[in-house]
Amino acid sequence: MLSVGFRALFRREVLRFVRRPKNTFMPPAITNVLYFAVFGVILGGRIDEPVEGIGYILFLIPGLVVLGTISNAFENASFSIFHGRWNEYIHETLTSPLSYAEMVVAYVGASAVRGLIVGVIVAIVGRLFVPISVENGLFLVATMVVIAALFAGFGIIGGLVARDFDDLTVMNQFILRPLVFFGAVFYSLTMLDTIWQYVSLLNPMVYMVDSVRYGLLGYSDMHHVAPAGYAEFAPYASLAILSLLTAVVIAIDVYLFKIGYGLTD
Amino acid sequence: MPPAIETVDLVKEYGDLRALQELSLTVEEGEFFGLLGPNGAGKTTFINTLVGLVRKTGGEARVFGHDVESEYQEARDAIGLAPQEFNVDRFFPIKEVLQHKAGYHGVPEAEAEKRADEVLKRVGIYDKRNERFDWLSGGMKRRLLLARALVTDPDLLILDEPTAGVDVQLRHDLWELVTELNDEGTTILLTTHYIEEAERLCDRVAIMNEGRKVTVATPDELKERGTDTISVRLESSVSTSVAADLETDLDAYAHEVSTAGDTLEVRVDDGGSTAPRLLNDLEARGYEIADLEISRTSLEEIFVDMTRSEDRTVTRSSASSADEGTDTDTDTGADDGAVETEQEGVA
Numbered sequence: 001m002l003s004v005g006f007r008a009l010f011r012r013e014v015l016r017f018v019r020r021p022k023n024t025f026m027p028p029a030i031t032n033v034l035y036f037a038v039f040g041v042i043l044g045g046r047i048d049e050p051v052e053g054i055g056y057i058l059f060l061i062p063g064l065v066v067l068g069t070i071s072n073a074f075e076n077a078s079f080s081i082f083h084g085r086w087n088e089y090i091h092e093t094l095t096s097p098l099s100y101a102e103m104v105v106a107y108v109g110a111s112a113v114r115g116l117i118v119g120v121i122v123a124i125v126g127r128l129f130v131p132i133s134v135e136n137g138l139f140l141v142a143t144m145v146v147i148a149a150l151f152a153g154f155g156i157i158g159g160l161v162a163r164d165f166d167d168l169t170v171m172n173q174f175i176l177r178p179l180v181f182f183g184a185v186f187y188s189l190t191m192l193d194t195i196w197q198y199v200s201l202l203n204p205m206v207y208m209v210d211s212v213r214y215g216l217l218g219y220s221d222m223h224h225v226a227p228a229g230y231a232e233f234a235p236y237a238s239l240a241i242l243s244l245l246t247a248v249v250i251a252i253d254v255y256l257f258k259i260g261y262g263l264t265d
Numbered sequence: 266m267p268p269a270i271e272t273v274d275l276v277k278e279y280g281d282l283r284a285l286q287e288l289s290l291t292v293e294e295g296e297f298f299g300l301l302g303p304n305g306a307g308k309t310t311f312i313n314t315l316v317g318l319v320r321k322t323g324g325e326a327r328v329f330g331h332d333v334e335s336e337y338q339e340a341r342d343a344i345g346l347a348p349q350e351f352n353v354d355r356f357f358p359i360k361e362v363l364q365h366k367a368g369y370h371g372v373p374e375a376e377a378e379k380r381a382d383e384v385l386k387r388v389g390i391y392d393k394r395n396e397r398f399d400w401l402s403g404g405m406k407r408r409l410l411l412a413r414a415l416v417t418d419p420d421l422l423i424l425d426e427p428t429a430g431v432d433v434q435l436r437h438d439l440w441e442l443v444t445e446l447n448d449e450g451t452t453i454l455l456t457t458h459y460i461e462e463a464e465r466l467c468d469r470v471a472i473m474n475e476g477r478k479v480t481v482a483t484p485d486e487l488k489e490r491g492t493d494t495i496s497v498r499l500e501s502s503v504s505t506s507v508a509a510d511l512e513t514d515l516d517a518y519a520h521e522v523s524t525a526g527d528t529l530e531v532r533v534d535d536g537g538s539t540a541p542r543l544l545n546d547l548e549a550r551g552y553e554i555a556d557l558e559i560s561r562t563s564l565e566e567i568f569v570d571m572t573r574s575e576d577r578t579v580t581r582s583s584a585s586s587a588d589e590g591t592d593t594d595t596d597t598g599a600d601d602g603a604v605e606t607e608q609e610g611v612a
Contacts, residue, residue: 008368008377016356088352092362092413095316096369097342265279265310265319 006102009093013110017076024076028068028118032125035064039186040129050188051219061126062213063185068122069144070151070208071176073115077107077152078168081159085262094264100257104156108250111152112145119144123216132216139235140215146242147208153249160262179205189221197225204245207238267330269294269421269452270315276323277310277476284310286476287324292454294329294420297447299467300456303572307476308456309349312423316346328421342370345419347410349426353398359409360385360394363416370417377416384412389438404435411439415446422446423454428462440466460565474572484564491562491570492520493536495543500553502527515546527555536561 017024036057044056051059084090093103126132134140158171183205189197200206207222214220214235222234230237257263270292277285285307292298300308313319314326315333317340326333328340354362360381367377385391388408393401401409407427414422424443428436444466447453457463463470464484472479472487480487503524511529512522518539521532529547533539536559544554 004371004373005369008365008374011368012354012357012365087355088350089354091318091348091352092354092366093369094318095341095344095346096366097338097371098369099338260317260320264317265313 003098003102005096005098006106009098009103009106010110013080013107014113016080017110017114024072024114025118025121028072029121029125032064032068032122033128036060036126036129050191054217054219055130057126057130058132058217059188059213060186061123061130061132062216063180063183063209064126065119065122065144065216066147066183066205066209066212067177067180067185069115069119069148070180071115071172072118073111073148073151074155074158074176075168075172076114077111077155078158078162078171079155080107080111081156082162082165082168085159086165090263101254104250104253104257107156108149108152108253111155112148115148115151116144119148134216135218136215139239140212143208143211143215143235143239143242146239146246147212150242150246150249153246153253156253157249157256160256179203180209183209184221185209189225201226208242211235211238211242266294267327268292269296270298270326270328270454271330272311272314272324272326274324275311275314275321275326277307277314277319278322284476285314285321285324288473288476288478290471290478290481292452294452295447295450297443297453297466297468298455299463299470300454300473301458301460301463301470301568302456302473302479305475306473306572308473309425310476311473312346312348312425312454312456315340315423316344317341342417343420344423345414345417345421346423347414347425347427349429351398351406351410353406353409353413355398358395358397359390359401359412362398362409363413366413367416372417380416380418384415387415387442388412404431407431407435407439411442419451421452421454425456426458427455428457428459436462460563460568464564472568472571479571487567488561488564491564491567492532492534493539493562494560495531495533495536495540496558496560497529497531497543497547497552497554498556499527499529499547500555503529503552511550514550515543518542 040057040060044060047056049055049059081090084093098106123132158168162168162171182200183203184200189200189206189210192200210221214222220235222238223231225231226234268291270290272288272290275285275288275290276283288307288311290311300311302308310319314321315328317333317337321334329343331337331339331343333340353359354365357365360378363381363384364374364377367380368374372380382391382394385394388411390401390405390408390412393405398406398409407430411424411427414424422443427439427443431439440462443453443455455463455466467484469481469483470487471481482490505524508522508524508529511531512519515522515531518533519531520534521530523530529552531543533543540557540559544557547554
């Protein structure tokens with residue numbers, strides 16, 4: 001898998017965003033400073049601890065890390081594919097001897113890296129406001145890698161189906177962000193009525209935010225609100241399901257490349 | 266050794282539109298092969314099928330024996346493509362663009378950098394290596410497309426109208442460069458609108474029209490298929506009615522006779538061998554001959570004749586009915602049967 005061709009494409013994709021920090025890393029850093037300052041310090045100071053022993057700013061960090069990670073992974077992959085299609089330079093890749101799987105994994109991998117870097121930036125910004133100690137490091141890393149890859153995989157699909165740049169904006173603003181905002185980033189599920197707790201469980205973002213929160217803070221809402229039987233293993237079950245979903249999405253990406261969906265005539 | 270390109274009954278349909286119609290074509294290794302045809306003839310579709318930018322609807326296509334779909338990696342690795350469109354990565358300086366392209370083809374990083382420098386020098390834009398594509402002039406952009414095709418050291422170089430819109434100097438530079446490459450053993454497939462280009466460069470040319478192959482021949486063979494015009498200046502002027510009479514009298518070899526003042530113009534198959542007979546016939550009829558000139562039909566005129574047809578869109582249904590009624594390869598709109606159509610799959 002790690003052929004010279006794969007490494008060349010992966011490197012190209014990483015260089016594209018690394019060389020433009022003003023476009024790629026500065027905006028999430030600034031946005032998250034604002035989030036922590038306004039929601040954490042100004043408003044958070046007036047909000048009781050959502051969970052016993054965890055202050056509001058600390059509670060916010062995992063959700064904002066997830067938000068930054070997945071939106072950047074998605075945006076990077078969808079932009080890279082769509083912009084390449086729009087200006088047709090994706091032909092440089094398509095006419096090369098890279099296998100379809102190598103192409104997809106290079107795009108997904110590089111976009112996931114961008115998502116993870118943004119996730120770390122958000123965590124560092126959060127650290128400026130409150131001390132953090134990682135509770136389940138290995139679990140946290142595994143979860144972050146999986147969700148970054150998952151949304152990079154979704155980004156590939158977005159980049160292939162988009163017909164213009166507005167479509168990309170719609171996907172990010174009207175699908176991704178609402179799901180994240182209702183994904184227990186800013187509140188604990190335990191604060192909701194039972195019926196809304198169950199409705200929230202239909203939102204896949206809830207599991208991602210909860211898993212990262214478990215990895216970072218050692219606290220999982222699922223232990224309190226998920227159905228018995230699932231609750232006990234919730235974070236690990238979530239990680240397993242998310243891993244499976246990521247594999248399925250990447251397989252779909254490879255299939256779409258193979259049939260040339262959005263790429264060939 | 267398998268042919269550089271081999272297609273058998275290649276078909277590409279866009280919905281109801283047939284862009285390629287049972288196209289069978291063979292380009293031998295080491296050949297300089299031209300693909301001629303008017304806009305919409307299917308030349309670019311054919312090329313894009315080989316490199317994977319178009320998925321065929323039917324038939325077979327192989328590059329150096331590798332199927333373009335089931336063995337796409339091997340097939341694509343052998344091809345360097347300089348397309349019509351400026352489809353170049355705008356994010357990086359052009360040298361890095363070339364390094365990336367070489368990398369995709371498995372060239373290690375250090376070697377890719379060396380090759381990028383070499384091809385930039387070869388096409389004459391090395392001093393622009395740190396510029397981005399958008400800052401290059403039109404001619405330089407064209408050179409870069411060629412450099413990008415060369416950086417992977419391809420066995421088959423495909424040039425899709427490489428000299429469209431470029432100045433004379435650049436055109437000659439490009440001709441010189443691709444001739445050199447061909448001499449070094451690279452197989453070249455060239456599509457062009459410029460007949461002179463094909464005549465000058467190509468070992469063989471295929472003429473395409475409406476997704477079909479009209480013919481495959483050397484430029485010389487093609488020119489031989491055209492008619493010649495013998496212009497005979499007489500000592501006295503002749504009337505137009507004489508032309509009609511002569512056309513009847515010279516029916517055995519003259520396709521057409523016309524007059525202009527004191528000149529007779531007689532269209533024949535082979536001007537060189539027919540001229541003495543024509544002179545004898547004219548003298549026998551009492552005409553005094555002052556001067557004679559033979560002009561050959563240009564390749565351009567032959568090309569226009571071969572591709573002249575009604576402006577019609579080829580659809581699956583019309584193609585089917587054509588297939589039922591006639592041999593598909595003979596339905597070319599060619600003039601007076603002068604075109605020897607290709608009946609076999611192999612050119």
